[in-house]
Amino acid sequence: xxxxxxxxxxxxxxxxxxxxxxxxxxxxxxxxxxxxxxxxxxxxxxxxxxxxxxxxxxxxxxxxxxxxxxxxxxxxxxxxxxxxxxxxxxxxxxxxxxxxxxxxxxxxxxxxxxxxxxxxxxxxxxxxxxxxxxxxxxxxxxxxxxxxxxxxxxxxxxxxxxxxxxxxxxxxxxxxxxxxxxxxxxxxxxxxxxxxxxxxxxxxxxxxxxxxxxxxxxxxxxxxxxxxxxxxxxxxxxxxxxxxxxxxxxxxxxxxxxxxxxxxxxxxxxxxxxxxxxxxxxxxxxxxxxxxxxxxxxxxxxxxxxxxxxxxxxxxxxxxxxxxxxxxxxxxxxxxxxxxxxxxxxxxxxxxxxxxx
Numbered sequence: 322x323x324x325x326x327x328x329x330x331x332x333x334x335x336x337x338x339x340x341x342x343x344x345x346x347x348x349x350x351x352x353x354x355x356x357x358x359x360x361x362x363x364x365x366x367x368x369x370x371x372x373x374x375x376x377x378x379x380x381x382x383x384x385x386x387x388x389x390x391x392x393x394x395x396x397x398x399x400x401x402x403x404x405x406x407x408x409x410x411x412x413x414x415x416x417x418x419x420x421x422x423x424x425x426x427x428x429x430x431x432x433x434x435x436x437x438x439x440x441x442x443x444x445x446x447x448x449x450x451x452x453x454x455x456x457x458x459x460x461x462x463x464x465x466x467x468x469x470x471x472x473x474x475x476x477x478x479x480x481x482x483x484x485x486x487x488x489x490x491x492x493x494x495x496x497x498x499x500x501x502x503x504x505x506x507x508x509x510x511x512x513x514x515x516x517x518x519x520x521x522x523x524x525x526x527x528x529x530x531x532x533x534x535x536x537x538x539x540x541x542x543x544x545x546x547x548x549x550x551x552x553x554x555x556x557x558x559x560x561x562x563x564x565x566x567x568x569x570x571x572x573x574x575x576x577x578x579x580x581x582x583x584x585x586x587x588x589x590x591x592x593x594x595x596x597x598x599x600x601x602x603x604x605x606x607x608x609x610x611x612x613x614x615x616x617x618x619x620x621x622x623x624x625x626x627x628x629x630x631x632x633x634x635x636x637x638x639x640x641x642x643x644x645x646x647x648x649x650x651x652x653x654x655x656x657x658x659x660x661x662x663x664x665x666x667x668x669x670x671x672x673x674x675x676x677x678x
Contacts, residue, residue, distance in 0.1 A: 334361035336390075338369070338418040342475075346424070346457060347464065349472035350416040358411050363388040368422040370460045373398050374415040379461045417468070419460040423532050424476045426452050429487045434542070437495065439502045442545070447495070447502070449539045451513070453487065454532040455524065463528030483524070487534065490520045502541065509536045551652065616665070619647040619656065630664060637668045644669055 334357060338348050365371045365385050373380040373395065380398040392399045402412060430450030439445045455476075457463050468474045494516050500508055517534040524531045540546075616633050617626030628636070636642040644660040660666045 334358035335364070336361055336371075336416055337364035337366070339366075340420060344424070344475045344477060345473065346420050346476055346479075347468045347471070347474040348418045348420075350418060351472070352416075354413070356411045357390065357414055357416070359390065361390045363390055363416075365418075368420065370419045370421055370457075372417040372419060372460050372464055374417060374464075375402065375413075379465065380414070382460055417460075417464055419457050419463065421457050421460075423454050423456045425454040425532075427455065427476070427480060427483070429453055429484045429534075431488055431491075435492050435495070437502075440499075441501055441503070445502060445545060446542055447539055448541075449491065449495075449536060451535045451537040453483075453534040455483065456530050456532055457528060458525070458530040459528035461528070465528075467527055479527075483529075486523050487516075487520060490523065491516055494519055505539045509539075512536060614650055616662075617649045618642055618659070619649075624649070633665060634668050637665075 336350055336352075336357070338350060340348070363371060363383065364387050365383055367385050369385060371383045373382070375398055381395050383394070388394050398412075398414060428450070429452070431448050434446035434448050436444065436446055467479060471478070495505075495512070498512070498515075500512070505512070513534050513536045516536075517531055520534065521531045615627030615629065617624045617628070618633075618636070619625070633642065642648070642659055642665075644658065644666075646659045647656045648659045648662055648665060649656045650662065660669065
């Protein structure tokens with residue numbers, strides 16, 4: 322501060338703060354040597370609170386209004402300074418303006434997938450993101466616990482900590498809610514309200530209030546989404562023959578209709594067509610059986626199959642199929658090593674005895 326500013330400040334002492342930003346939570350009013358003239362004018366606007374700090378100790382807190390700083394409206398500071406009723410000299414104190422408005426549309430989201438146990442799908446990974454709103458509810462506690470001596474504190478200075486608080490408790494709440502994954506989308510509003518209530522306690526420890534929390538999306542990994550899409554497709558198929566037609570057509574379009582894929586798809590079609598024909602010849606009412614997943618394996622660059630999982634187990638026992646044998650099953654995009662198929666890979670572990678101690 323320059324010489325004339327100092328001299329001018331001794332004659333006219335007006336303390337106020339106009340927020341020119343959208344993210345400032347706390348602003349310290351700067352005065353030369355922290356001197357405030359006794360009887361100075363203090364303006365506290367709507368959605369503001371003025372906090373007086375005397376030698377590092379929080380004193381008086383004033384809400385919206387226009388004040389003439391005297392002993393009657395600064396009782397705590399008066400006590401700390403040992404002022405008497407005739408006191409009328411400049412005094413030293415720091416004035417912090419707290420912005421009490423809501424800070425909205427703040428983003429939160431999971432950096433890594435949340436691993437949960439679902440009744441229908443078993444262990445599953447979820448991602449979630451949304452927005453939340455926050456405001457200062459206890460200025461003294463907020464300055465004491467978070468701001469400290471920071472003269473210009475913004476929402477960005479604490480947003481990472483708040484996001485971590487939300488994600489940690491979000492994980493616990495969703496895991497304990499026992500809401501099926503397929504029903505989460507229908508419960509965003511109720512889940513958001515419940516999480517807001519549960520997380521508010523953690524925010525209050527900082528002197529903050531969580532005004533609302535919105536869940537915009539909860540998603541599963543792409544592989545699970547693909548499985549759900551297939552289940553939806555199967556749900557509209559009327560009988561087994563239409564399902565086989567759907568599966569055969571889908572397999573023929575994968576990987577540009579490769580030779581191995583075409584042969585495998587034709588094998589499925591011929592096998593099931595023969596079964597349907599036998600049912601018709603016997604003049605029995607055909608009742609579709611549950612679909613049994615069939616497998617193919619490559620031998621000398623030629624596909625062999627289809628085989629059931631029980632037959633595959635026999636091939637594994639006889640060493641006809643090993644962990645590196647290329648295999649394909651309905652719904653797969655391309656041939657993979659046997660160890661990549663979860664149901665086949667388990668056969669190798671099951672058939673391999675533990676080492677002798």
